[in-house]
Each structure stands twice: as C-alpha cells, then as structure tokens.
Amino acid sequence: MNNAEFRARIRKSLADTTLQSALDNNAERRVTRRINALESLPNWRNRRQQAHAVRAEVIEHLDEYLEQFVTHAESNGVTVHRAKDAAEAVKIVLEIAKSSPQKEKSFVSLGDLNPQNGGRGKQVLVAKSKSMVTEEINLNHALEKENIRVVETDLGEYIVQLRKERPSHIITPALHLRRQDVGQLFHEKLGIPYTEDIPTLTDTARKELREVFLTADIGISGANFAVAETGGICLVTNEGNGRMVTTLPPIHIALIGMERVVRDLNDLALMLSLLPRSATGQKISVYTQLVTRPLEGQQRHFILLDNGRSKLRNSPLKESLYCIRCGSCLNACPVFREIGGHAYKSIYGGPIGSVISAGLFGSEFVPLAQASSLCGACKDACPVDIDLPKLLVRVRSGESPSPSRAERSGSEVEAGRWARGEGGGLSRMGKTFLKIYSRVALHPRLFALSQKFASLATRLVSPRGSMFAIPAFTGWGYSKDLPRFAGKPFRERWKSRQVNTYTRELVIQDGTNARNNSSVASLPQSDTLV
Amino acid sequence: MHGHVHHTEDPTQSIIEFLRSRDIHHIHLEPNVLDESVLSKAGITFSHEPDPEIRVGVTKALCAVADIGSMLEADGEGSPLHASLLSEIHLAVLNTSDIYPSLENAIHLTRHTKSAVFITGPSATGDIESVHTIGVHGPGEVHAFLVDD
Numbered sequence: 001m002n003n004a005e006f007r008a009r010i011r012k013s014l015a016d017t018t019l020q021s022a023l024d025n026n027a028e029r030r031v032t033r034r035i036n037a038l039e040s041l042p043n044w045r046n047r048r049q050q051a052h053a054v055r056a057e058v059i060e061h062l063d064e065y066l067e068q069f070v071t072h073a074e075s076n077g078v079t080v081h082r083a084k085d086a087a088e089a090v091k092i093v094l095e096i097a098k099s100s101p102q103k104e105k106s107f108v109s110l111g112d113l114n115p116q117n118g119g120r121g122k123q124v125l126v127a128k129s130k131s132m133v134t135e136e137i138n139l140n141h142a143l144e145k146e147n148i149r150v151v152e153t154d155l156g157e158y159i160v161q162l163r164k165e166r167p168s169h170i171i172t173p174a175l176h177l178r179r180q181d182v183g184q185l186f187h188e189k190l191g192i193p194y195t196e197d198i199p200t201l202t203d204t205a206r207k208e209l210r211e212v213f214l215t216a217d218i219g220i221s222g223a224n225f226a227v228a229e230t231g232g233i234c235l236v237t238n239e240g241n242g243r244m245v246t247t248l249p250p251i252h253i254a255l256i257g258m259e260r261v262v263r264d265l266n267d268l269a270l271m272l273s274l275l276p277r278s279a280t281g282q283k284i285s286v287y288t289q290l291v292t293r294p295l296e297g298q299q300r301h302f303i304l305l306d307n308g309r310s311k312l313r314n315s316p317l318k319e320s321l322y323c324i325r326c327g328s329c330l331n332a333c334p335v336f337r338e339i340g341g342h343a344y345k346s347i348y349g350g351p352i353g354s355v356i357s358a359g360l361f362g363s364e365f366v367p368l369a370q371a372s373s374l375c376g377a378c379k380d381a382c383p384v385d386i387d388l389p390k391l392l393v394r395v396r397s398g399e400s401p402s403p404s405r406a407e408r409s410g411s412e413v414e415a416g417r418w419a420r421g422e423g424g425g426l427s428r429m430g431k432t433f434l435k436i437y438s439r440v441a442l443h444p445r446l447f448a449l450s451q452k453f454a455s456l457a458t459r460l461v462s463p464r465g466s467m468f469a470i471p472a473f474t475g476w477g478y479s480k481d482l483p484r485f486a487g488k489p490f491r492e493r494w495k496s497r498q499v500n501t502y503t504r505e506l507v508i509q510d511g512t513n514a515r516n517n518s519s520v521a522s523l524p525q526s527d528t529l530v
Numbered sequence: 531m532h533g534h535v536h537h538t539e540d541p542t543q544s545i546i547e548f549l550r551s552r553d554i555h556h557i558h559l560e561p562n563v564l565d566e567s568v569l570s571k572a573g574i575t576f577s578h579e580p581d582p583e584i585r586v587g588v589t590k591a592l593c594a595v596a597d598i599g600s601m602l603e604a605d606g607e608g609s610p611l612h613a614s615l616l617s618e619i620h621l622a623v624l625n626t627s628d629i630y631p632s633l634e635n636a637i638h639l640t641r642h643t644k645s646a647v648f649i650t651g652p653s654a655t656g657d658i659e660s661v662h663t664i665g666v667h668g669p670g671e672v673h674a675f676l677v678d679d
Contacts, residue, residue, distance in 0.1 A: 026660045155666060156657035172657055179659050202655060202663045209667065214582060230641060240653040240668025243615050247645060265641070269634040284598040284633070284650050287668070293644035295605055
C-alpha cells in the first residue's frame with residue numbers, strides 16, 4: 001500500500017457517514033469505561049510497571065520460555081507445532097483438517113438432535129472463536145479454498161463474516177457498524193424481520209450458531225496467553241463461543257502468536273488484572289479459560305506462529321512484542337477514532353498496528369506510521385507501558401526489520417530501499433524537501449536567506465489572503481491551508497525586541513512613571529502587527 | 531456482575547424450590563453435588579450427560595474469587611464444563627470456605643485441571659455498538675447457592 005492508496009482510504013473513511021457515526025457512538029464510551037475499571041484496581045500504576053517488566057523479561061528470553069511451554073504442553077498430551085510463517089501455519093491446519101475423522105458425535109445425546117447432520121456430506125465444518133492471529137494469516141480464505149466450511153462464532157466476527165469484510169478493531173470487530181446495519185444484514189442474510197433491537201439480534205446469532213458448535217468437526221481458537229510453567233493457554237472471552245470451540249468438537253486447534261508467553265500463573269494473574277480492564281472496561285471477562293490438557297476423546301493442537309515476530313524481536317521495534325492486544329491504544333488514538341480500522345488496510349490498525357504491520361507484513365505498511373500526531377495518548381493508555389510514539393518515530397526513520405515479503409519475492413531492491421528507508425512512508429517529494437530543509441537548517445546564513453525567500457514565495461502564491469495552500473504535487477498540506485510566512489522573520493523581530501526590552505529596563509531603573517513604562521512595553525506588541 | 535446469590539443451608543432444597551418457581555423438571559446435574567434421592571422424590575429428573583435441550587445445569591464451583599465475583603469450574607465427571615455452558619440457566623453450589631480473596635490465590639487451583647474456566651456472571655457481548663447485552667452463547671442467568679460451612 002503506497003502513500004496515495006493510504007490517503008485515498010483515509011478520505012473514503014472520513015466521507016463515510018455511517019462509519020463516522022458508528023465511531024462517534026463507540027469511542028468516548030470505551031475510553032471512559034477503561035479509565036473507571038483501572039481506577040478500581042488498587043495501585044494499578046505499579047501493576048502497569050510490573051507488567052512491563054514481566055513482558056520485557058519474557059521477550060528478552062523468549063526462546064527459553066517457549067521451550068518450557070512446548071515441553072510442558074507436550075507432556076500434557078497436546079500436539080505442538082511451530083510455524084515460521086503464514087503459509088506454514090495454514091499448511092499445518094489443513095493437514096490436521098484432512099486427517100480429521102468425519103464427525104462421529106462425541107456426545108451420543110447430541111447426535112439425535114441433529115438429524116440433518118448426515119446431509120452435510122463430506123465437507124469439514126470448522127467453528128472458530130475470535131483470533132487475530134488467524135486473521136493475520138488469512139486462514140479462513142485458505143480453508144474455504146480447500147472446500148472446508150468455516151464459521152466465525154464471535155458475534156462481531158460473525159457479523160463481519162456475513163458482510164464479507166474483515167474486522168475493523170482487534171477487540172470489537174464490528175466497531176464500524178451501527179445497529180441498523182446489523183439489523184439490515186440479518187434481515188437479508190438470515191431472513192429475520194428487520195429489527196434494531198440488539199437483544200433480538202444477539203438471540204438470532206445464538207440460535208444460528210448453536211447448530212454450528214454441536215456439529216463442528218474442528219474448533220479453532222486463538223490464545224491470549226501461553227503459560228510456560230503449565231504448558232496451558234489462557235483465553236479471555238465474554239460470549240461463551242470460546243468455551244464451545246475448545247470443548248465440543250473432537251479436535252481443538254489454538255493458533256498462538258509466539259510472543260504470547262508468560263512465565264507462570266502469577267504473571268498470568270497480573271496480566272489478567274490489566275487486560276480485560278483495558279480492553280472492555282471489565283474487572284474480569286465473563287469467561288477466563290485455562291486450557292491445558294485434551295479432554296476425553298479430544299485432540300488438542302497448539303500452533304506457535306512466528307510470521308515476522310523473531311525479526312521484530314531483533315529490531316529496534318522489539319518493545320512492540322510486549323503488546324497484549326487489548327486495543328486500548330486504538331480507542332485512545334485521535335487518528336484511529338476518525339478514520340476507523342479499515343483505513344489501515346492491515347488487520348492490525350491504530351498505533352500498535354502501525355508499528356507491527358510493517359514488520360509482520362512488509363514495507364508497504366510503513367506509511368501507516370505517518371497516521372499519528374505523536375500526541376502520546378497511546379502510550380498513556382497502554383497497560384504494559386509500551387512507548388508507542390518512540391516506536392512510530394522509529395518506523396518513520398526506517399528502522400523496521402526487513403520485510404518478509406521482500407524476502408519471499410526475492411526483491412533485493414525493495415529490501416534495500418526499506419533498510420535505508422529514512423522518512424519511511426513519506427512521498428519521494430516529501431523526502432526531497434526534508435533533505436533540502438535539513439541542509440539549509442544546518443547553515444545559519446543559508447537559513448536566514450531561505451526565510452526571506454519563503455516569505456516572498458508565499459506572497460507570490462497567495463498575494464491577497466493571509467493564508468496559502470501548499471501546491472498539491474508536494475503531497476503535503478492537502479487537508480489544510482497554512483498562514484503566510486511573515487515579511488520580517490522572527491530572528492529580526494527578536495533583535496528589535498531585545499533593543500526595546502533593554503530600553504524598558506533602563507526606564508524602570510530610572511524610576512520613570514508607569515505611563516511611560518507601559519508605552520515602552522507596548523512597543524514589541526505593535527511590532528507583531530508588521 | 532449480573533449474577534445472583536442465594537444463601538442456603540440445604541442446597542438441594544433451595545434448588546428444588548428454584549426449579550419449581552421456573553416450572554423446570556429436568557436438569558443436567560454434576561454427580562455428588564445434590565442429594566439425588568431427594569431430587570427424585572420431588573419429581574425432578576436429571577442427567578449426568580451434556581444435552582443442549584436441557585434448560586438448567588447444576589454444578590459445584592471449585593472456588594470463587596471475592597474481589598471480581600468469579601466462580602471456577604473445571605472438567606470432570608458429569609461434564610460440569612458443559613452443564614455451565616449449554617444450559618440457559620447455570621446454578622452453582624459454592625461453599626463459603628472456598629472463597630478466595632483474589633485471582634492471584636485462586637488461579638493455582640487450575641493447575642491440575644484439563645480445562646478450567648473462571649465464570650463471572652452470565653454470557654454477554656458488547657459487539658453491537660458497545661452495548662452490554664446479556665445471554666449470547668452461554669447461560670443468560672447464573673446463580674450461586676452459597677452454603678456456609
């Protein structure tokens with residue numbers, strides 16, 4: 001995605017009135033809820049620092065903790081797979097799916113309830129609970145290509161899947177929609193009478209998806225945390241679909257980003273005190289699952305996914321791996337709140353997405369880091385205190401790891417440009433201007449001369465008004481006009497001001513009366529009118 | 531947390547009364563939680579197998595967490611994981627001695643389970659306009675029957 005495409009997506013989002021009203025409805029409420037929930041936690045600021053330290057320790061010694069996790073998971077009877085990229089992860093899932101026995105019901109009593117079950121033919125049915133990692137590797141698409149039926153069972157994901165879209169937020173996938181949109185969608189796709197009543201819509205999804213849980217051959221989930229000490233994973237959900245897909249189908253597969261590891265149950269408890277509060281403003285989610293061993297008659301698979309994480313870890317963006325995917329930096333970001341998740345194109349939007357997308361998916365996502373005012377709201381909101389503004393600046397200055405994408409396509413040119421890439425995400429014209437500017441700014445005389453020139457130039461561009469528009473070809477200022485450069489640069493005014501101040505001090509020392517004093521003091525003000 | 535708590539000295543009797551008030555006569559019951567002969571005499575039939583047609587699931591909570599209002603359920607005989615998931619109403623029997631102050635203490639009880647879950651109120655979602663809506667895939671009602679031991 002180049003700059004122009006990103007800008008086009010931003011413009012489209014800003015012009016989309018449905019999206020704008022959906023974003024406005026959600027944003028403030030979510031921020032307030034998060035703050036209230038955190039304030040209910042004694043010493044949450046200390047916990048935040050503790051959590052930062054815990055994540056730093058794990059990422060520092062990731063190989064060691066992963067090894068522990070794998071050893072314990074395997075001794076628990078779980079089959080553990082390691083996937084170095086998306087393609088490998090997809091291949092592993094497909095292999096498991098192909099070897100899956102066509103469903104004999106694990107519960108005899110359930111079979112009788114599904115007489116239509118026999119009519120499904122040989123198509124494998126996968127019930128999925130929400131997982132950003134599976135979105136990251138585009139798993140659904142790959143499974144559908146192999147004639148496997150995949151059904152998203154989280155309400156938000158289900159809505160998004162019915163609309164043939166992708167999630168617009170890592171916690172609430174349907175953040176970009178209003179209840180009217182969902183009502184219309186369910187009316188068209190599920191044949192219910194149009195309604196805007198949220199409980200009715202929710203109940204419709206419950207009925208539709210119940211059947212899927214009971215007849216699925218495979219359940220696929222993500223994982224919020226992987227506990228090295230026990231070899232189990234932790235899943236944090238509210239609806240109950242996560243529990244269904246991990247306990248009902250005869251095969252459960254969890255896709256786990258390899259940075260999800262925590263050391264032990266104590267660290268997990270610490271993380272659990274921060275994650276739901278930051279994500280949804282809940283003290284704890286409705287269901288906090290610890291999934292460790294396979295149930296009777298069940299196969300359990302854990303797939304640990306790298307997909308660029310090792311590279312991020314060995315780059316100046318390492319801190320981004322501390323992220324626990326709560327989404328609070330998205331909710332806090334003034335840019336995200338205006339443009340929504342889809343504008344970013346990457347499945348990971350907002351501040352954290354703008355840092356990791358380039359590292360995970362390739363240099364085409366570098367421009368995302370420009371969509372930030374570096375105001376720091378993301379850092380303040382982060383429950384593990386990731387210095388996101390610092391990382392965004394690093395992406396801009398070309399410090400991201402070389403993209404796996406360039407490597408895959410063997411494009412040395414792209415990788416090279418990326419590695420050098422200072423000014424990542426800027427247009428060529430923008431970079432040229434910045435280069436010229438940095439030359440000029442380093443030479444005082446040249447700088448003074450350029451000020452005179454700038455004033456003259458803006459007067460020529462805009463002879464009448466006090467504002468001027470930067471010419472479109474520069475790629476800058478397309479959304480706002482700027483004030484004209486002053487005829488007399490600040491340095492010159494400063495000089496004359498110093499003279500005035502000097503005079504004034506003399507006057508005061510001389511004990512001259514207040515009237516004289518104020519008239520002298522007002523001189524610099526009149527100067528500003530020049 | 532939108533759950534309900536009933537203090538009781540006799541959980542079997544309290545649950546029978548609850549079921550009568552809802553006109554429910556068949557439940558999914560975890561073994562060794564209630565007095566099954568008393569249930570039968572009261573005309574309540576029960577199954578130890580998961581069955582999505584059954585409206586009420588009765589389990590024993592392994593423990594509860596005071597500061598966040600959660601109860602712990604784990605896999606075991608009679609599928610308590612499903613009794614607390616597939617039914618519309620989940621009734622959990624909880625001993626006061628099994629209440630822990632915080633998650634930091636309680637989480638260690640999960641160590642020897644295959645699959646465990648801290649349940650905090652009824653199934654819920656905020657996926658449409660961030661409006662809190664109760665009762666998605668799991669039970670829409672959760673009741674704890676608290677036995678002072």
